[in-house]
Amino acid sequence: MTSMARAERHSNPAAIDLSPSVAARHACRAGTASSTAGVAPGYVQGNLAILPEKLAASFHRFCQLNPKPCPVIGMSDVGDPRIPSLGIDLDIRTDLPRYRVWRDGEVVEEPTDIMAHWRNDLVAFVLGCSFSFEEALMADDLPIRHIERNVRVPMYRTNIACADSGPFAGPMVVSMRPFKPADAIRAVQITSRFPSVHGAPIHLGHPHSIGIADIAKPDYGDPVPVEADEIPVFWACGVTPQAVIAAAKLPFAITHAPSLMLVTDLKNKQLAVL
């Protein structure tokens, strides 16, 4: 240990020995966190959906029926803000940078914690997100266009209907990453190993076949070019459950705010099934 490192340990003993994921959640609690993109590399980040108990069962079934857009990686007990499987000290009310509170299908507030909104009938769902498989793609030296260009991934509503459950219904939303063909094949192989973070692509090559009229005009995120020698590759996207929750015009729901995710103690590599 260098003398400087030793000095830091003495000056800030509480910060020592925190894993990057715990440190990220503590920053949320302290109100100092912003976008979680690039935070705690190697750790799984998740989308959040919080629903009253009487809707939670239908939503859980919706996820079970549509595992590619809605892979559940953790959930709370009714009224319990903890999800120990994702982090021993995790408190879902405080540990994201920012939340969205929905009433009747509209965002009514974007608070940095939801202590004032928590109720003993709420159930929290954490869903896997594409950050995990993007890390695996980059570890294999595959170029990811929107990351190279520092923009949001382009996302599109498709004509693929999710299986519905109670009030939850709607089209699958997909994210798109362009690749040269050999890289597209490799991307299928790599993401197939990660079914709990959207898994293998659901489509490639023919945007029109899945109801995308203009690849240059995403419904969410930012457009990126697809070069003549590339093919667009489409993955089921975690915006699907958000869009479905909005469309259901539920009396009450809470989600994360876009790009402001839950950082968990799971490692991305732990999610690989082989």
Next chain:
Amino acid sequence: MTSMARAERHSNPAAIDLSPSVAARHACRAGTASSTAGVAPGYVQGNLAILPEKLAASFHRFCQLNPKPCPVIGMSDVGDPRIPSLGIDLDIRTDLPRYRVWRDGEVVEEPTDIMAHWRNDLVAFVLGCSFSFEEALMADDLPIRHIERNVRVPMYRTNIACADSGPFAGPMVVSMRPFKPADAIRAVQITSRFPSVHGAPIHLGHPHSIGIADIAKPDYGDPVPVEADEIPVFWACGVTPQAVIAAAKLPFAITHAPSLMLVTDLKNKQLAVL
């Protein structure tokens, strides 16, 4: 055992207890075999290349450098016509339906055995073939266009140069199967499990990128249509080593005749790496 089965056992005891693969090889020895397509379902069939010892090392290195078109699944010792790893009683001189004898790059004879051509300096290589992965694709209910139409798979010379070794050099030849996009993704997953029979595709979607000017005009085999909502998927093909051997204009070589392969005692499912 029924009385009829018992009667058959008594009337033809030698035919009892032969596995379909051994029976297929015995039919070759008896001169009663024709195409091996559809013969001994579930068993691995292989391409054959026989070369004099002094060229065999270069060819073996060519295969090592180009494992996707040239996956070696068995080889003989010098001058030994047996390959016990592929069949205890296998005799490479008699156990294929038909052979091609090459001199100076030309086919000079197509005999049904090569007893008269065998020499004690020859080495036999058996290479994996697409029959194995096609069986896995069909087992997953993926439609294979050329099989549905009862024609040969379309094959194309590409602009992808194989790594060369001694006199062995030339472009990779690929086979093409059209699929709807979701099936193409599934086909990547399935064939990735079978690296010893060409493995994952090497390309999809853009024939021009790999030097194919007209998908309707294959260099070998028969054309099949690619519908507007499909993409062509390309696998490295076992015709590659045949084309390379022909181009090398070797003084002497022996191969199988097209579609008349070696049936081995290996099971296709044994080749799955996971």
